[in-house]
């Protein structure tokens with residue numbers, strides 16, 4: 001059967017326990033989550049330092 | 056329970072930022088006294104004019120450099136509508152409302168509180184720079200809301 005180059009073969013090998021979650025590629029999710037995280041931190045720091053500068 | 060390795064990373068990251076945020080806010084609140092406007096005093100909103108200290112609204116000297124401003128908010132203004140404060144003075148604002156919900160906001164400062172009838176809300180500010188400070192109502196209180204303001208002259 002022909003396989004497209006960007007599709008990895010995900011068929012589990014017989015007699016071998018494979019966790020399907022561990023095979024998922026979550027790198028993009030990781031980057032997205034951390035990007036949102038750092039945006040939240042930047043907003044929090046700027047708002048809090050504005051508060052402190054006016055105390 | 057099974058977690059993906061990356062999932063563990065952002066859960067730990069999220070927990071750490073939560074702990075850091077709460078620690079910074081907590082330390083500043085308890086040791087630096089940084090708190091939002093508060094006030095435990097209640098009064099009858101129909102008898103504001105007879106209830107001290109609002110029977111004599113205005114600025115009162117507490118000690119050398121501390122003043123107390125007892126002000127009444129109403130549709131659509133404040134009583135008094137102008138106070139004069141010496142430069143460098145610390146002013147404790149005690150504000151209550153005679154009618155509906157108003158606010159007491161000095162733009163560019165941390166003084167920004169809701170004024171609810173029946174309650175006295177308190178906030179303080181040190182006026183280190185001379186000038187004319189505008190006070191605004193930022194809670195919509197009726198047709199004259201946009202006219203509701205007072206001034207604090209710092210000389």
Ligand SMILES: [Cu+2]
Pocket residue numbers: 129130131156157158192193194195196200203
């Ligand atoms: Cu108002």
